[in-house]
Amino acid sequence: MKLKNYKQRIESIPESTNREVKHSLDILDRIHELLLEKFGGKQKLLAEKMGKTEAEISKWINGNHNFTMKTISKLEAAFGAPIIAVCTSDANADFEQVKLPFNTLHKTVFVSEAGLKEEEHPSFTDIKMTLADEDIAEMSI
Amino acid sequence: MVVYFELIEDLCSERVDIYTARLGDAMLFEYEKYYDKEFARHKEERDFIDGVLEEIKLRGALKRYFRNEGPADALPNAVPDEIVRSNKDDQGIRLYCIRLADNVLILLNGDIKTAQNPKECPNVRKHFLFAQQLARFLTTYIYEERIDMVNDRYCFHKKEIEL
Numbered sequence: 225m226k227l228k229n230y231k232q233r234i235e236s237i238p239e240s241t242n243r244e245v246k247h248s249l250d251i252l253d254r255i256h257e258l259l260l261e262k263f264g265g266k267q268k269l270l271a272e273k274m275g276k277t278e279a280e281i282s283k284w285i286n287g288n289h290n291f292t293m294k295t296i297s298k299l300e301a302a303f304g305a306p307i308i309a310v311c312t313s314d315a316n317a318d319f320e321q322v323k324l325p326f327n328t329l330h331k332t333v334f335v336s337e338a339g340l341k342e343e344e345h346p347s348f349t350d351i352k353m354t355l356a357d358e359d360i361a362e363m364s365i
Numbered sequence: 366m367v368v369y370f371e372l373i374e375d376l377c378s379e380r381v382d383i384y385t386a387r388l389g390d391a392m393l394f395e396y397e398k399y400y401d402k403e404f405a406r407h408k409e410e411r412d413f414i415d416g417v418l419e420e421i422k423l424r425g426a427l428k429r430y431f432r433n434e435g436p437a438d439a440l441p442n443a444v445p446d447e448i449v450r451s452n453k454d455d456q457g458i459r460l461y462c463i464r465l466a467d468n469v470l471i472l473l474n475g476d477i478k479t480a481q482n483p484k485e486c487p488n489v490r491k492h493f494l495f496a497q498q499l500a501r502f503l504t505t506y507i508y509e510e511r512i513d514m515v516n517d518r519y520c521f522h523k524k525e526i527e528l
Contacts, residue, residue, distance in 0.1 A: 227373065227397070230375040231375075233415065237416055241413055242416050245420055249417070252429050286428075286429055290443055290444075
């Protein structure tokens with residue numbers, strides 16, 4: 225079956241709502257990914273680490289919760305890894321930890337423009353330090 | 366009562382087959398009835414649910430995206446606080462559904478929930494109870510009929526089941 229005017233209906237959703245939905249599901253997916261990676265998927269271990277009840281953790285993991293920055297920060301501390309990434313020019317930002325495509329892009333841009341004025345791009349200076357040995361060797365070739 | 370299933374073409378993707386059901390001789394499918402409702406005072410929430418369904422097309426019908434309603438499920442799972450605060454007289458929209466697997470979802474009817482217990486809400490009571498009844502039935506049916514939901518795509522399409 226086909227829905228009446230479905231395309232128009234979807235196109236009428238405000239961009240801000242679409243972003244809100246995407247961010248909500250991204251955060252939920254990332255928490256599940258980290259729970260599996262760091263605690264073998266066991267909510268109980270995360271609850272112990274955070275000093276929370278398993279019921280409270282379950283509420284977060286099952287998506288019945290609107291996350292505040294405070295909760296996200298506490299979860300990040302418990303996982304020892306970031307849940308959200310923000311576009312920033314902070315030279316000290318630890319991009320290496322965040323598994324997102326744009327970080328790869330940042331590194332690639334730097335490598336391909338190695339001869340350019342590095343000092344004018346302080347945000348890239350820190351990334352240089354995170355390059356693997358083989359990348360640095362490749363740059364010198 | 367005979368329940369007839371059909372794919373909702375607009376909502377299907379490589380990741381997920383989304384169905385709806387029609388009861389007996391009803392003119393409309395259950396999800397069509399929900400889809401045609403106005404929800405004038407809950408437009409933002411309805412947009413949010415439509416947005417979630419669009420994302421489910423890309424990500425699959427993962428358990429964490431749904432509100433647990435016993436054997437059945439519902440959307441939305443969590444809505445932004447701003448929307449919750451604006452729902453002064455009710456508890457917002459509930460779209461009842463049955464998530465059978467990451468790649469199989471059945472959307473039913475829904476409405477604005479006005480009581481904590483769905484059985485006490487005149488709007489959602491019958492949708493909630495039907496979702497429960499169908500979900501319980503399908504759990505047994507899938508097992509007994511040995512339906513392979515992962516490998517047999519469109520396994521419910523145009524299927525009639527005596528409930």
